[in-house]
Amino acid sequence: MIDWKDKREFWIAGARVADPESGRLRAGSVCVQKGIITEVAWQRVTGTELPVLEADGYVLAPGFVDIHTHLREPGNEEKETIKTGTAAAVAGGYTSIVCMANTDPVIDKPSVVEFILRETERSGSCRVFVTAALTRGLEGEIINEYGFLKEAGAIALSDDGNYVTNSQVMRSALEYARFLDLPVISHCEDPFLSGGTHMNEGYSSTRLGMRGSPAAAEEIAVARDIRLSQLTGSRLHIAHISTAGSVDLVKRAKKSSIPVTAEVTPHHLTMEDTLLESYDTSLKTNPPLRGRKDIDALCAGLGDGTIDCIATDHAPHNVIDKEVEFDLAPPGMIGLETAFALLNTRLVQTGTIELIDLIRLLTSNPARVLGLPGGRIVKGEKADLALLDPEAKWVVEAGNLRSKSRNTPLVGTELTGRVEGVFLEGKWINVVP
Numbered sequence: 001m002i003d004w005k006d007k008r009e010f011w012i013a014g015a016r017v018a019d020p021e022s023g024r025l026r027a028g029s030v031c032v033q034k035g036i037i038t039e040v041a042w043q044r045v046t047g048t049e050l051p052v053l054e055a056d057g058y059v060l061a062p063g064f065v066d067i068h069t070h071l072r073e074p075g076n077e078e079k080e081t082i083k084t085g086t087a088a089a090v091a092g093g094y095t096s097i098v099c100m101a102n103t104d105p106v107i108d109k110p111s112v113v114e115f116i117l118r119e120t121e122r123s124g125s126c127r128v129f130v131t132a133a134l135t136r137g138l139e140g141e142i143i144n145e146y147g148f149l150k151e152a153g154a155i156a157l158s159d160d161g162n163y164v165t166n167s168q169v170m171r172s173a174l175e176y177a178r179f180l181d182l183p184v185i186s187h188c189e190d191p192f193l194s195g196g197t198h199m200n201e202g203y204s205s206t207r208l209g210m211r212g213s214p215a216a217a218e219e220i221a222v223a224r225d226i227r228l229s230q231l232t233g234s235r236l237h238i239a240h241i242s243t244a245g246s247v248d249l250v251k252r253a254k255k256s257s258i259p260v261t262a263e264v265t266p267h268h269l270t271m272e273d274t275l276l277e278s279y280d281t282s283l284k285t286n287p288p289l290r291g292r293k294d295i296d297a298l299c300a301g302l303g304d305g306t307i308d309c310i311a312t313d314h315a316p317h318n319v320i321d322k323e324v325e326f327d328l329a330p331p332g333m334i335g336l337e338t339a340f341a342l343l344n345t346r347l348v349q350t351g352t353i354e355l356i357d358l359i360r361l362l363t364s365n366p367a368r369v370l371g372l373p374g375g376r377i378v379k380g381e382k383a384d385l386a387l388l389d390p391e392a393k394w395v396v397e398a399g400n401l402r403s404k405s406r407n408t409p410l411v412g413t414e415l416t417g418r419v420e421g422v423f424l425e426g427k428w429i430n431v432v433p
């Protein structure tokens with residue numbers, strides 16, 4: 001464990017410094033003064049009068065940025081609060097998260113945006129950026145007053161959890177958002193095709209006798225929204241893409257210079273629908289876990305830049321919600337605390353991607369997608385950093401999770417790669433208990 005006092009000016013030396021923009025991951029030293037990165041040296045610092053934090057064996061990365069978190073507050077504080085959700089984020093190496101609008105009340109009024117920002121200041125452990133709803137009450141009918149929402153602090157718009165089925169409403173929303181330079185995040189799912197389903201439609205759903213949602217339910221929605229982005233010239237970000245067909249649609253859209261970006265979750269990259277044969281309700285997600293072919297396409301999409309970033313879709317549910325028959329369980333799993341270790345274990349250690357690429361997909365890329373600060377280790381930036389031990393092994397234990405919820409299928413699983421702690425604006429927060 002790093003023993004580090006509450007210093008305001010210091011060097012971090014001995015670690016491999018990850019600079020995702022240049023692709024560099026090598027020995028370096030970083031100077032932090034009053035919360036700002038004031039120097040990056042690609043060698044070990046010598047002869048300094050400032051205290052030096054010896055971080056040999058670690059990787060110093062920009063603090064992770066999660067652009068898809070459900071904080072549940074206001075309204076469902078029994079599942080998660082801003083306090084516990086941001087603590088979970090920090091435990092996972094995140095220094096910035098973007099929360100989704102499907103709270104109760106929905107984030108469709110400036111007062112709710114203000115509430116979240118104020119509550120973050122009071123009880124939060126990391127930065128929280130707010131996504132406001134596209135339509136009133138997430139009902140897909142009446143467009144919200146984006147200007148006021150932006151003034152209150154919203155940085156993006158989304159009805160995540162719901163698809164805006166009315167194409168005219170979505171078109172107007174995209175046009176209005178473009179005026180205000182707000183990106184629109186779309187949860188792509190044709191609810192008529194996916195309604196009443198509980199998993200991916202395929203071999204496993206047939207074997208289990210469970211109604212499945214076909215890949216087409218997602219792809220139809222992705223195709224429409226790409227076409228509307230082309231029509232309006234508005235920035236569109238597609239949340240949690242999960243099928244080979246969606247990857248192909250985004251790839252073609254990018255080739256045609258349509259302003260579209262896409263994210264994928266850690267679970268869609270690493271977990272197959274065959275796992276549902278255990279009937280573990282924590283594996284029930286929306287979109288559902290898919291088959292091997294889709295997973296391979298998602299990994300290839302990360303490799304060739306079709307998919308811009310990895311976002312957790314951290315979706316807390318308490319035990320009572322999930323300890324029911326599979327059909328009745330709500331979809332979603334928590335992911336903030338295990339994302340780095342899971343991806344490091346299943347993708348980096350297996351040679352699917354390089355560590356520096358994983359770091360880029362968790363930092364500078366998501367920040368760029370939504371135009372957020374951070375995600376880089378450069379002089380002049382705020383010192384939001386994560387200190388990682390990519391070789392350390394640990395077992396996910398329910399009792400050690402900071403999230404209020406426990407709905408992850410990874411409890412009891414050994415993972416490789418640990419977050420030692422983060423610097424939030426230069427202030428050290430220890431993670432390892």
Ligand SMILES: [Zn+2]
Binds near residue numbers: 161162286
């Ligand atoms: Zn969603």
